[in-house]
Amino acid sequence: MRLYAFLMPVDQEALDAVALSRPEYDLLVEQLGREPTEVELGMFGSLWSEHCGYKNSKPLLSLFPTSGERVLTKVGAENAGAIDIGDGLCIVMKVESHNHPSAIEPFQGAATGVGGIVRDIFAMGAYPIAILDSLRFGPPADPTNRYLLEGVVGGIGSYGNCLGIPNVGGEVLFAESYNGNPLVNAMCVGLARTDHLLSARASGAGNPLLLVGADTGRDGIHGASGLASRTDPEARFEEMRPAVQVGNPFMEKLLMEACYELASEHRDWIVGLQDLGAAGLTSSVVECCAKGGSGAILELAKVPRREHGMTPYEVMLSESQERMLVIARREHADDVTELFRRWELHCEEIGQVTDGDEVVILDDGREFARVPVEIATEPPQYRRNGTRPAELAELNAFDPASLPDLQPADATAALLRLLARPNIASKRFVYRQYDQQVLANTIVTPGGDAAVLRIAGTNRGIALKTDCNGRLAYLDPFAGGAIAVAEAARNVVCTGALPVAVTDCLNFGNPEKLDVYYTLEQCIRGIAAACEEFSTPVVSGNVSLYNETGGRPVYPTPVVGMLGLIDDVSRHLRAGFERPGCEVWLLGATLEQPASTLGGSEYLETEHGLVAGLPAVDLSAEHRLHRLVLRANEEGLLESAHDCSDGGLAVTIAESCLLGDHGFRSETGVEGRLDAALFGEAQGRIVVSLAADGFRQGGGSARLQDLARELGVPVVRLGRTTAEGTFEFGPIRASLVELKEAYEAFL
Amino acid sequence: VLEQQADILWHRTTDLSGYDAVVLPGGFSYGDYLRCGAIARFSPVMDEVVRFAEAGKPVIGICNGFQVLCESGLLPGVLIRNQSLQFRCEWTHLRREGGATPWANAIPGGAVLHVPISHGEGNYFAEPETLDRLEQEGRVVFRYCDASGTVTAEANPNGSLRNIAGIINQRGNVLGMMPHPERAGEDLVGGVDGNRIWESFIREALTTTA
Numbered sequence: 007m008r009l010y011a012f013l014m015p016v017d018q019e020a021l022d023a024v025a026l027s028r029p030e031y032d033l034l035v036e037q038l039g040r041e042p043t044e045v046e047l048g049m050f051g052s053l054w055s056e057h058c059g060y061k062n063s064k065p066l067l068s069l070f071p072t073s074g075e076r077v078l079t080k081v082g083a084e085n086a087g088a089i090d091i092g093d094g095l096c097i098v099m100k101v102e103s104h105n106h107p108s109a110i111e112p113f114q115g116a117a118t119g120v121g122g123i124v125r126d127i128f129a130m131g132a133y134p135i136a137i138l139d140s141l142r143f144g145p146p147a148d149p150t151n152r153y154l155l156e157g158v159v160g161g162i163g164s165y166g167n168c169l170g171i172p173n174v175g176g177e178v179l180f181a182e183s184y185n186g187n188p189l190v191n192a193m194c195v196g197l198a199r200t201d202h203l204l205s206a207r208a209s210g211a212g213n214p215l216l217l218v219g220a221d222t223g224r225d226g227i228h229g230a231s232g233l234a235s236r237t238d239p240e241a242r243f244e245e246m247r248p249a250v251q252v253g254n255p256f257m258e259k260l261l262m263e264a265c266y267e268l269a270s271e272h273r274d275w276i277v278g279l280q281d282l283g284a285a286g287l288t289s290s291v292v293e294c295c296a297k298g299g300s301g302a303i304l305e306l307a308k309v310p311r312r313e314h315g316m317t318p319y320e321v322m323l324s325e326s327q328e329r330m331l332v333i334a335r336r337e338h339a340d341d342v343t344e345l346f347r348r349w350e351l352h353c354e355e356i357g358q359v360t361d362g363d364e365v366v367i368l369d370d371g372r373e374f375a376r377v378p379v380e381i382a383t384e385p386p387q388y389r390r391n392g393t394r395p396a397e398l399a400e401l402n403a404f405d406p407a408s409l410p411d412l413q414p415a416d417a418t419a420a421l422l423r424l425l426a427r428p429n430i431a432s433k434r435f436v437y438r439q440y441d442q443q444v445l446a447n448t449i450v451t452p453g454g455d456a457a458v459l460r461i462a463g464t465n466r467g468i469a470l471k472t473d474c475n476g477r478l479a480y481l482d483p484f485a486g487g488a489i490a491v492a493e494a495a496r497n498v499v500c501t502g503a504l505p506v507a508v509t510d511c512l513n514f515g516n517p518e519k520l521d522v523y524y525t526l527e528q529c530i531r532g533i534a535a536a537c538e539e540f541s542t543p544v545v546s547g548n549v550s551l552y553n554e555t556g557g558r559p560v561y562p563t564p565v566v567g568m569l570g571l572i573d574d575v576s577r578h579l580r581a582g583f584e585r586p587g588c589e590v591w592l593l594g595a596t597l598e599q600p601a602s603t604l605g606g607s608e609y610l611e612t613e614h615g616l617v618a619g620l621p622a623v624d625l626s627a628e629h630r631l632h633r634l635v636l637r638a639n640e641e642g643l644l645e646s647a648h649d650c651s652d653g654g655l656a657v658t659i660a661e662s663c664l665l666g667d668h669g670f671r672s673e674t675g676v677e678g679r680l681d682a683a684l685f686g687e688a689q690g691r692i693v694v695s696l697a698a699d700g701f702r703q704g705g706g707s708a709r710l711q712d713l714a715r716e717l718g719v720p721v722v723r724l725g726r727t728t729a730e731g732t733f734e735f736g737p738i739r740a741s742l743v744e745l746k747e748a749y750e751a752f753l
Numbered sequence: 754v755l756e757q758q759a760d761i762l763w764h765r766t767t768d769l770s771g772y773d774a775v776v777l778p779g780g781f782s783y784g785d786y787l788r789c790g791a792i793a794r795f796s797p798v799m800d801e802v803v804r805f806a807e808a809g810k811p812v813i814g815i816c817n818g819f820q821v822l823c824e825s826g827l828l829p830g831v832l833i834r835n836q837s838l839q840f841r842c843e844w845t846h847l848r849r850e851g852g853a854t855p856w857a858n859a860i861p862g863g864a865v866l867h868v869p870i871s872h873g874e875g876n877y878f879a880e881p882e883t884l885d886r887l888e889q890e891g892r893v894v895f896r897y898c899d900a901s902g903t904v905t906a907e908a909n910p911n912g913s914l915r916n917i918a919g920i921i922n923q924r925g926n927v928l929g930m931m932p933h934p935e936r937a938g939e940d941l942v943g944g945v946d947g948n949r950i951w952e953s954f955i956r957e958a959l960t961t962t963a
Contacts, residue, residue, distance in 0.1 A: 160839070163839075163840050164840075167781070167840055167871075167873070168781040168784055168785070169781075170780055170781070254784070255781070255784055256781065256783055256784025256785075256786070257784075259781070259784070437842075438840075438841055438842055438843050439839050439840045439841070439842070440840070440842060441840070441842050441871045442842050442871075443842070443869060443871065443933075443936045443942065443943075444779075444871065444936075446935060446936050446938065446939075446942055447942070448942065449941055449942060451943075460941065460942075575941070576941065
């Protein structure tokens with residue numbers, strides 16, 4: 007019966023090519039009750055890869071809190087998560103990695119990373135309104151890292167700018183551990199009417215499967231199984247270069263506008279919409295069938311090709327960009343086709359939904375594969391018992407109190423050195439290459455704490471931020487995961503927005519190593535604990551494993567993307583001191599800090615060359631701090647708010663001076679250890695300046711103290727903003743010109 | 754914000770009668786894989802835009818729209834890649850120079866506007882004779898300058914010759930400019946100076962009608 011289902015000898019090489027292990031292959035044979043065909047083997051290799059099947063991470067991901075009254079989607083079930091923001095509107099968001107392609111070909115790797123995440127958003131029926139990017143590289147002094155940085159930033163800019171979606175924020179951080187394995191995480195946020203949301207499902211036997219957009223070529227074959235899920239991808243970088251796709255942003259722009267028109271005006275014409283991403287046609291068809299409880303039959307001869315002589319295997323696994331799968335209602339198939347043709351896009355019927363439970367692949371009428379949907383979408387899952395990385399015991403035991411304290415005479419120079427560190431310095435050279443304002447709704451542009459956008463046609467606003475400190479997650483994976491959430495939430499709070507939901511991208515090394523597995527599990531538990539505390543469910547996300555160079559994993563880097571809501575966007579806050587004569591307060595902590603807060607700090611690495619210590623986070627105190635800032639802003643007490651994190655308090659205040667172009671003079675002495683007070687990185691701290699009106703009435707600071715007492719948050723008055731161009735804090739004396747020179751030296 | 758009606762037209766449209774003015778907006782026409790605007794100028798609607806402009810009706814091209822106007826010959830010169838070879842998105846200051854045009858007549862000479870740019874190919878280039886002619890005929894409408902209105906090399910974000918940010922055609926009815934006035938329309942998004950262009954046009958249109 008299976009005429010062309012020729013069996014190839016399944017040797018180790020064949021299994022390696024699809025990244026399946028021998029036991030996984032045996033399991034597959036057992037479940038199928040037969041040997042798979044070549045095409046089937048390729049399809050299962052992709053579907054059972056970590057990238058598509060989450061076989062290592064799924065049991066751990068179930069630890070996340072994922073529901074809440076605003077959450078409209080089931081996590082993992084759709085292309086992205088949707089959050090109700092009222093007025094019949096919802097925000098759709100997701101963050102995704104494109105690390106391995108970007109390591110191989112930075113410009114196109116990053117560009118198509120943006121393309122992929124944007125398709126996830128408009129596949130939901132939403133219009134993309136913002137992009138953020140979270141990037142990690144090895145130290146920029148190394149020309150290779152500089153090349154990767156410039157290529158990645160150029161690629162993100164070229165694709166996003168061309169689509170007309172503002173790039174509103176993100177982070178760029180550098181550490182040795184990312185040498186040879188940069189991290190490129192792109193987040194996209196869309197806006198939809200809640201009743202226009204689409205689902206990636208196939209149902210209704212006889213309904214046509216329409217393939218829309220670009221032609222299918224040989225690019226990107228084995229992207230999912232080969233690049234993103236292999237133990238040591240770097241060894242194969244040169245050989246894998248053809249597995250990186252090339253982007254065509256104009257095609258994507260047409261697709262985006264056409265799909266949005268379809269979702270917003272003709273929702274009843276279709277059953278489902280799905281993008282073609284990792285593992286191309288294979289995963290999009292199989293996943294849609296799994297969700298719709300149906301089967302499908304595909305005729306590959308109908309797939310528009312870019313090249314002659316492509317085999318069914320190549321067509322099924324191609325990761326050519328800018329393609330979408332539309333599951334139309336039979337009676338509206340012509341309408342849908344006409345709509346895409348008007349946008350000058352291909353729209354070909356390549357198959358139909360069936361009421362079976364298999365996906366059948368024909369090429370010119372000959373059958374090449376018959377894949378049971380259930381087996382394909384339920385890969386084996388691995389739950390391991392991780393072991394704590396051996397080096398942590400010694401690193402955590404290190405007590406910064408054993409180091410000599412900073413000399414007051416050296417404090418100014420230390421601040422200038424920190425401001426010039428690539429991890430702290432201004433990233434203007436990055437974001438000025440991104441269009442930040444297109445669509446004219448961006449209110450707070452990059453450079454501050456979180457981006458703020460207006461929801462067009464309403465008074466509402468959203469705040470967006472990505473965050474993760476890999477060094478802290480390395481030293482304490484649980485605390486590091488929790489801190490990523492806490493810091494992202496704190497940044498959002500600093501704009502006056504209430505944190506409401508999280509999307510995450512977990513970047514780790516090889517999970518088959520037990521110490522890497524341990525850090526993955528602990529980070530996930532840390533994120534889960536923080537999300538519980540702040541009532542910010544995880545609505546979507548992505549896992550990128552096997553990020554290693556020379557057998558060394560990258561820092562555990564659980565990037566958290568946070569969404570915040572502001573009811574009245576005109577009440578948003580900025581990070582800079584924009585007026586002179588305002589009182590400046592530190593909220594959440596006393597000025598004096600123990601030496602332990604230097605653990606994992608930028609200062610410890612810059613000044614002492616050490617990555618050591620034990621980071622700490624108090625989630626309940628953090629949450630009270632957030633409430634205090636939001637209450638104080640509602641009452642109009644605040645002029646500015648800035649998160650105190652990388653570089654510590656002195657860097658935070660200096661940044662507020664530079665962002666708002668005003669000076670600062672402290673009115674309180676620094677007690678205890680100077681280095682910890684100025685540069686320690688205790689969590690849960692925010693520096694605010696008080697509204698001048700409140701000050702004039704003499705009520706602002708009194709009311710702030712009342713609120714702080716009520717909520718149990720320590721606060722301390724630090725000093726006052728000035729109209730002079732100077733920064734005076736403890737023993738530090740510097741002009742804003744000097745600060746700015748250091749801060750922008752990295753440009 | 755200014756309560757005027759505008760329709761977005763499909764690129765195959767070939768009839769612009771019934772409209773008072775045409776705005777060619779920014780964006781990336783056809784992906785701009787070739788020179789910016791080089792393909793868009795062949796859009797069916799462009800023949801009609803050229804006729805519309807030749808009839809003396811007001812046309813403004815912003816960013817990609819300016820590029821399309823240059824490519825279609827309605828304005829002289831060309832926009833080449835930024836001197837930095839990188840895309841630039843930042844706020845700039847513009848000084849109102851000479852030139853009578855409905856798009857800027859209400860803005861006095863020497864006035865400084867704060868308006869953002871956002872482009873990769875905004876470096877205005879033309880031969881010296883063309884530049885001299887533009888200057889002599891008072892057709893340079895906006896120049897990049899610093900906050901005080903001084904035209905300096907540092908204030909030039911893209912390498913444009915003579916800091917040129919916007920020019921008009923001989924009749925003054927066609928204005929092309931790289932900066933985005935539509936992105937400076939509300940205090941909430943960073944400023945309102947861009948509105949002075951639209952206000953100028955509206956005032957002119959009302960005067961003409963009356």
